[in-house]
Amino acid sequence: MATIKDIAKLSGYSIGTVSRVINHHPDVSEKAKDAIEKVIEKENYQPNANAKFMKLKASNIIAIIIKGYANMFFFELLEQLQSSLDEAEQEVSIYYLDEDGDEVETAYHIYVEKKPKGFIFLGGSLEHYDQYFKDADVPSVLLTNDAKHVQNPYVSSYTTDNLRAGAFAIQYLIDHGHTQIGVIGGNPHSHTANDRLAGAAKQMQKQKIYFDETYYEPGRYSFDGGYTAMNTLLSRHPDITAVFALADTIAIGALRCIKDHQLDVPKDISVIGFDGIDLGQYCIPRLTTIYQDIEKMSKKATENILLRMNYHKAAEYECIPFEIIQGKTVANRK
Amino acid sequence: MATIKDIAKLSGYSIGTVSRVINHHPDVSEKAKDAIEKVIEKENYQPNANAKFMKLKASNIIAIIIKGYANMFFFELLEQLQSSLDEAEQEVSIYYLDEDGDEVETAYHIYVEKKPKGFIFLGGSLEHYDQYFKDADVPSVLLTNDAKHVQNPYVSSYTTDNLRAGAFAIQYLIDHGHTQIGVIGGNPHSHTANDRLAGAAKQMQKQKIYFDETYYEPGRYSFDGGYTAMNTLLSRHPDITAVFALADTIAIGALRCIKDHQLDVPKDISVIGFDGIDLGQYCIPRLTTIYQDIEKMSKKATENILLRMNYHKAAEYECIPFEIIQGKTVANRK
DNA sequence: TTGTATGCGTTATCAT
DNA sequence: ATGATAACGCATACAA
Numbered sequence: 001m002a003t004i005k006d007i008a009k010l011s012g013y014s015i016g017t018v019s020r021v022i023n024h025h026p027d028v029s030e031k032a033k034d035a036i037e038k039v040i041e042k043e044n045y046q047p048n049a050n051a052k053f054m055k056l057k058a059s060n061i062i063a064i065i066i067k068g069y070a071n072m073f074f075f076e077l078l079e080q081l082q083s084s085l086d087e088a089e090q091e092v093s094i095y096y097l098d099e100d101g102d103e104v105e106t107a108y109h110i111y112v113e114k115k116p117k118g119f120i121f122l123g124g125s126l127e128h129y130d131q132y133f134k135d136a137d138v139p140s141v142l143l144t145n146d147a148k149h150v151q152n153p154y155v156s157s158y159t160t161d162n163l164r165a166g167a168f169a170i171q172y173l174i175d176h177g178h179t180q181i182g183v184i185g186g187n188p189h190s191h192t193a194n195d196r197l198a199g200a201a202k203q204m205q206k207q208k209i210y211f212d213e214t215y216y217e218p219g220r221y222s223f224d225g226g227y228t229a230m231n232t233l234l235s236r237h238p239d240i241t242a243v244f245a246l247a248d249t250i251a252i253g254a255l256r257c258i259k260d261h262q263l264d265v266p267k268d269i270s271v272i273g274f275d276g277i278d279l280g281q282y283c284i285p286r287l288t289t290i291y292q293d294i295e296k297m298s299k300k301a302t303e304n305i306l307l308r309m310n311y312h313k314a315a316e317y318e319c320i321p322f323e324i325i326q327g328k329t330v331a332n333r334k
Numbered sequence: 335m336a337t338i339k340d341i342a343k344l345s346g347y348s349i350g351t352v353s354r355v356i357n358h359h360p361d362v363s364e365k366a367k368d369a370i371e372k373v374i375e376k377e378n379y380q381p382n383a384n385a386k387f388m389k390l391k392a393s394n395i396i397a398i399i400i401k402g403y404a405n406m407f408f409f410e411l412l413e414q415l416q417s418s419l420d421e422a423e424q425e426v427s428i429y430y431l432d433e434d435g436d437e438v439e440t441a442y443h444i445y446v447e448k449k450p451k452g453f454i455f456l457g458g459s460l461e462h463y464d465q466y467f468k469d470a471d472v473p474s475v476l477l478t479n480d481a482k483h484v485q486n487p488y489v490s491s492y493t494t495d496n497l498r499a500g501a502f503a504i505q506y507l508i509d510h511g512h513t514q515i516g517v518i519g520g521n522p523h524s525h526t527a528n529d530r531l532a533g534a535a536k537q538m539q540k541q542k543i544y545f546d547e548t549y550y551e552p553g554r555y556s557f558d559g560g561y562t563a564m565n566t567l568l569s570r571h572p573d574i575t576a577v578f579a580l581a582d583t584i585a586i587g588a589l590r591c592i593k594d595h596q597l598d599v600p601k602d603i604s605v606i607g608f609d610g611i612d613l614g615q616y617c618i619p620r621l622t623t624i625y626q627d628i629e630k631m632s633k634k635a636t637e638n639i640l641l642r643m644n645y646h647k648a649a650e651y652e653c654i655p656f657e658i659i660q661g662k663t664v665a666n667r668k
Numbered sequence: 669t670t671g672t673a674t675g676c677g678t679t680a681t682c683a684t
Numbered sequence: 685a686t687g688a689t690a691a692c693g694c695a696t697a698c699a700a
Contacts, residue, residue, distance in 0.1 A: 001446060003693055014671045019695060027669060044466065049447045050388040051693035054676050070409060096428065112335060113383045132378065223616045256616040282557045282590040284618045337677055348687045353679060361685060385677035388692050 002043040011039040022047060053114055061091045062305065063116040065107055067123035068099040071221060072249060073275040073292070074122045077143065080298035081120065088306055099221075107140075108132040118305045125191055126150050139308035141301045144292075145191050148317050156308070158300050160292045161319040162192050166199025169244050169272050169290050172324060174207050177333030178242035178270060181209065183216045184229040184254060185246035193218075193246050196274060200244055215240075219250060226253025234261060241333060242270040248277045248289055255283060255329070266331035276325055285328035293320050336377040345373040356381060387448055395425045396639065397450040399441055401457035402433040405555060406583060407609040407626070408456045411477065414632035415454065422640055433555075441474075442466040452639045459525055460484050473642035475635045478626075479525050482651050490642070492634050494626045495653040496526050500533025503578050503606050503624055506658060508541050511667030512576035512604060515543065517550045518563040518588060519580035527552075527580050530608060534578055549574075553584060560587020568595060575667060576604040582611045582623055589617060589663070600665035610659055619662035627654050 004022075008015040013032055020028045021036045039045075064081060066074050078094070085092050093114065097106050103124035110116065111133070119140040126142055129150050140155045147157030173181055183200055186193025197216065204211040214236055219229030226245060230253065233243070245251035251273030258269050265271055265285060273280060276291030297320050307313060338356075342349040347366055354362045355370045373379075387393065398415060400408050412428070419426050427448065431440050437458035444450060445467070453474040460476055463484050474489045481491035507515055517534055520527025531550065538545040548570055553563030560579060564587065567574070579585035585607030592603050599605055599619060607614060610625030631654050641647060 004695095005693075015694080016671055016673095016696080017669085020670090023695080029669060032669080046443060046446055048388065048693050049443070050384040051676090052695080054382070054384040054388065054678090054693085055695050056676095075404060094430065096430070109380060109383070112380050223612060227616070252613075252616055255618065259618055278557060279586075279613075282561070282586055284589065284593055338679095339677075349678085350680090350687055350689090351685080354686090357679080363685060366685080382677050385692090386679075388677085388694090389679045390692095 002045045004045075004047070007036065007039050007043060007045055010043065011036045056115060061093050061114065061116045062118045062120060063107070063110050063114065064092055064094045064120045064122065065103055065110070065124070066094065066096050067101065067103050067121070068221070070099075071123070072277045072279060073247070073294075076277060077122060077294045077298060080294050081301065084298050084302040088302060090302075090306070102128075104129050104132050111136060111138065117309050120301055120305060126155065129155065139305055141305050143297060143301055146317060147315070153315050154308075156301075156304050156315040157317050158297050158304075158320055159318075160290075160297075160322050162195035163199035163202075165274070165290050165322045166196035166244075167203035168199075168322070168324070169196075169274065170200045170203040170209075171207070173242045173244065173270065173272060173330065174203075174209065176242075176270065176330055179209055180237070180240045181211065181215065181242045181244065182233045182237060182240045183244045183246065184233055185219045185221065185226060185250035187218045187220075196246050219253075221247050221249055223249055223253040223256070226250035227257045228253075230254035230257035234258075240269065242272070242330070245271060245273045248273040248275040248280045248287060251287055251289065251329075252279065252283060255287075266329050270330040272330055276323075280325070280327065283327075283329075287325070288327035288330045289325050291323045291325045293322065296320050336379045338379075338381070341370065341373050341377065341379055344377070345370045390449060393449045393451070395427050395448065395450045396452045396454060397441070397444050397448065398426055398428045398454045398456065399437055399444070399458070400428065400430050401435065401437050401455070402555065404433075405457070406611045406613060407581070407628075410611055411456060411628045411632060414628050415635065418632050418636040422636060424636075424640070436462075438463050438466050445470060445472065451643050454635055454639060460489065463489065473639055475639050477631060477635055480651060481649070487649050488642075490635075490638050490649040491651050492631050492638075492654055493652075494624075494631075494656050496529035497533040497536075499608070499624050499656045500530035500578075501537035502533075502656070502658070503530075503608065504534045504537040504543075505541070506622075507576045507578065507604065507606060507664065508537075508543065510576075510604065510664055513543055514571070514574040515545065515549065515576045515578065516567045516571060516574045517578045517580065518567055519553045519555065519560060519584035521552050521554075530580050555581050555583055557583055557587040557590070560584035561591045562587075564588035564591035568592075574603065576606070576664070579605060579607045582607040582609040582614045582621060585621055585623065585663075586613065586617060589621075600663050604664040606664055610657075614659070614661065617661075617663075621659070622661035622664045623659050625657045625659045627656065630654050 004015050004018050008018045017032055018036055021033050107119055121142045123144055125145050129152055142157040144159055146159050147155045201211055217229040217233045219225035245254050251271050254271055255265055258265050263269055273287050273289035276289050280287035280289050338349050338352050342352045351366055352370055355367050441453055455476045457478055459479050463486055476491040478493055480493050481489045535545055551563040551567045553559035579588050585605050588605055589599055592599050597603055607621050607623035610623050614621035614623050
């Protein structure tokens with residue numbers, strides 16, 4: 001492994017000049033540049049990033065931290081983010097962590113080691129943010145969860161209005177004549193799931209539809225989680241005519257479960273999902289679902305973080321409007 | 335951000351002693367340990383990994399490098415690997431790179447910066463391996479592609495026998511009475527796809543089934559790639575009765591495409607996939623597919639790399655037997 | 669334009 | 685058991 005010293009020795013120049021060539025500094029003669037670059041090429045020299053970052057007070061990257069690496073929705077959101085950031089010619093590093101890892105701790109490690117100019121969090125709730133980042137001044141954006149409770153001027157957030165969207169999904173089912181409605185997926189620790197559920201429950205109450213905890217079955221964010229939850233719900237309430245799945249992956253598991261009960265979607269049971277992932281439109285039948293506007297979400301996130309990296313500005317918390325994708329999994333009962 | 339120096343000053347001990355406490359070295363008094371740990375806790379001190387790795391000649395981690403981060407098959411393989419490595423109490427770091435990135439270059443960077451004890455590659459073909467790792471002695475395992483061509487005693491590989499598996503899939507269709515068979519997915523740069531295709535073509539030739547390049551349509555490893563390829567194939571050969579998709583994601587896209595042509599799977603057209611991902615068993619109808627034994631594959635990979643990390647041993651190249659998952663997407667035409 | 673010297677936060681090797 | 689210090693690879697301020 002060649003180091004900068006080796007390159008210096010081999011090229012006949014000093015490490016100072018070599019360093020300047022590596023980092024494309026001006027004040028260096030063409031001759032020196034050519035000679036040094038030749039040696040670098042020949043030796044297959046790679047600068048040691050550890051040594052490099054140790055010196056730097058701030059790098060030029062934005063770090064994206066993704067919580068829950070099997071989440072297809074985040075994948076699509078990530079793609080959008082990357083293309084937005086590419087356009088702005090902004091370097092990014094991506095870090096994945098487990099669904100029950102501590103995203104703030106991870107971020108702090110990255111902060112210490114890589115000194116990114118900003119953070120974008122996909123998922124997570126940023127608890128104990130202040131504990132770690134008490135005297136840091138890096139702008140962050142939290143996506144899909146609200147950051148108001150973080151109470152930190154450096155943390156913005158863009159979210160879908162889960163409460164309203166949950167209510168909307170239920171109203172959509174009601175408009176199609178459903179009165180026996182179940183809800184599946186999520187867990188008490190997930191803010192997003194809780195809000196969607198709360199919105200759904202409130203809307204049912206408002207419309208005088210009977211709904212109690214037996215009509216809700218939690219489950220992991222996976223196909224299997226959806227299958228299992230649907231199974232439980234179906235054994236408890238065989239008479240339901242519609243189900244609101246708190247995520248598309250869950251809906252897809254439910255679809256399969258319903259089929260295995262010799263029932264038809266949407267004739268016997270209607271299903272509405274949440275997220276609007278690609279896969280939903282490859283399902284048979286195509287999934288009806290609440291679409292989170294990932295394009296707008298990532299645009300806003302990119303703009304905001306780019307802006308706040310340069311100018312000091314207060315954090316903002318915004319709700320992005322959702323839409324409905326009318327697939328083929330909701331039947332009209334009227 | 336507190337450094338080891340601050341901790342030393344605040345605790346009244348020297349940085350040497352602090353370092354010993356951090357790294358759980360023996361020769362340190364209980365008293366010093368307690369005092370120092372208290373300060374570390376209070377200051378929320380995190381060692382700077384850059385400085386740490388700069389000193390270390392070798393870390394204790396195994397690096398897993400995944401090429402193509404939207405590949406569901408790799409996700410499931412990764413899960414298996416992680417549980418195997420967890421069992422062996424082996425620390426791992428995971429790195430993703432784009433489908434058309436250079437996995438060897440990435441690995442070399444990681445090698446220089448993190449000095450892992452071993453590499454596991456998911457996907458990729460390790461071209462130019464020797465160019466980068468000429469005098470490194472890190473054991474590696476390549477999964478899903480064969481490493482014989484790498485010709486390096488440090489690189490093992492475990493693969494499904496794609497050639498035989500491709501032939502097997504075709505024979506399965508022939509056994510069910512199909513004689514007009516198309517193949518979709520993959521590209522000329524993918525070894526795996528090439529082998530599966532070659533196996534398929536050979537088997538058709540052997541069984542005197544007519545097959546030329548118009549019966550094959552390449553495509554990206556995605557739902558959309560499958561949809562598009564199927565669409566093209568169908569317009570070229572509306573009379574085919576069966577399709578071999580070179581990956582499950584591609585098969586799922588094809589399923590949707592066939593449906594959109596008002597055709598039924600499997601009545602009008604049969605579909606067989608490759609990989610055996612979870613999602614396939616949530617499809618409607620359940621996907622018939624070639625299952626790659628990811629459990630065995632990851633067990634072997636783990637054993638081999640753990641072994642070779644400790645004893646010097648030649649690389650091995652092994653084929654893992656595949657199986658068929660008999661779903662509901664292949665009809666009997668006889 | 670180029671070279672030299674210092675320091676970044678750690679670990680490890682000496683002493684003590 | 686503990687402290688002092690060299691060394692890791694690099695960037696940079698300063699000197700030449």
